[in-house]
Amino acid sequence: MITIITGIITEYNPFHNGHKYHLEQAKKDTSANSIVCVMSGNFMQRGIPALIDKWKRAEIAVKNGVDLVLELPLVYSVSSAEHFAFGSVSLLNRLNIIDNLYFGSESGNVNILKDISEILIKEPDEYRLSLKNNLYKGLPFHISRSNALIEYFKNDNIKDVLSNSNNILGIEYIKSLMKLKSNITPATLKREGGTYNSTQLNSNFSSATSIRKHLRNSSVDMIKNEVPMETYKILKDLSFSGYPFIFEEDIFKYIKYKLLLDGNSLSKIPDVSEGLDNRILSSILKCNSLNELILESKSKRYTYTRLNRILTQYFLNLEKYDLFKLTKSPAPYARVLAFNSNGKSILKKIKYNSDIEIITKMPKKNLNEHLEIDILGTKAYSLLNNKINPMDDYLKSPIII
16 A cells, blocks of 8 residues: 655644644545654744643643644744744654645635745746845835735735735645655645634634633533544643643733843844834833733833743843854754654654664753753743653653554
8 A cells, every 4th residue: 555644744732623634635645554753842833832741742742633743942942933833844854754734725726826935935036026126115024025025926916815814824835845855745724713813712612822811711522523532631630630731821920030130131032123122121020911011011012922932931041052053054853752552653754764863862961052042942931831750851751542
C-alpha cells in the first residue's frame, strides 16, 4: 500500500470539534493514511500560555487521530505569523517524508492564496512601488502590504482574503514552502463556525477562545458538546485532580514584577521600537491586569496580539537572544511529544530519509539556543502551573498511545 503522509500545524488549545473535523478532512482530501502534527508547546503564537501543558495536549491529539506530534520550537511559536509559519513548515520539510500540508482558511481556495504568496515572494516592481508609497504615508507594514496587493491585483476580493487571520497564516505557509523550494503540496479547508477570537459558543464549531472562556467561568461540563469525547474525558479528569487550567492573565504578575525590576531590558525585544517600552513602563504602575496594560499601550502600529506576544517574549526572557537570527533559520530538530503505532513507523521512516536530529530524550549538555529557549519555556510555564516540574523537559518521555 502506498503511504501518503500529510502534515498539519496546530496549537490545540484545546483540541475541539473543529479540529476533529479538520483532521478527518485532511485524511479524506489528501488520501492520507498518516498524519504528522507540528504543535506549539506551552506558549501560543498570539502570546498566551497554553490552557494545559504540551504533553497532555499531545496525548489528546493522538487519542483523537493524529499519528505523530512534534513540538514546534518555542522561538517560532511565540513569533509573528511569518516566523511561526516558517519554523513549522521548515520542520515538516526537513523530515523528507511529508507529501501534503493541510490547513484551515476562511477562503478555502488554495489557488488564491498561492497567487498572493507568489507576488510576495517575487515582489514585482509594480507591487514594490505601491508598498513603498503606502509605507511613506505612515501606514503600518501589514496595512501597507495589504493595500499594495489590492492595488496590484486590482481586485477588491483580495481585501476580504487579507482581512482574515487564517488566510494570512495560510499565505505564510505557502510562502515558506516556496522559499524552501519544498515538494510538499499545500491544500486548504474552508474554516467553519466561530472565528478564532469569538467568545461565544457556536452551534457549528466553537472557537478555542470561546471554549477557554467558558472553562474559566464555569465547569468542564459546560463545554462537553464542543469537544470530542477524548478531550472531554481528559479535561474532566484534570479538573477533578486539581490540575489548574492556565489563562493569559496568569502571567501578568510576573510581567509586572520584571518590568518594575528591570524595565529597561524590554527595549531589547526585537519588535519593540518607537518608544513602546517607555509607554509600557509608564502604564504598568496604574494597571492591575494584562488586558489593562495592553489597552493602555496599544496603538495603530501595535495591535493587541502583537503587544501580547511582546510581553510574553519578555516574560520568557527572550530579550537575551537574537530572535531575528533564530527565527530566520530552519527548525534544527524534531522534538517528539507523542505517537501511536503508526507514528512509530513514521519515526523510522524519518530516520531513514532525513538528517534532522530526532529528540526523544533531552540532552543535558551542548544545547543549541533553540533548545535552551524550549527549556526556558517549560520553566516559565511551571510558574503558572504547579503540576509542571521546571525540569520536565528532562524528566518526561514521549507519550506512546
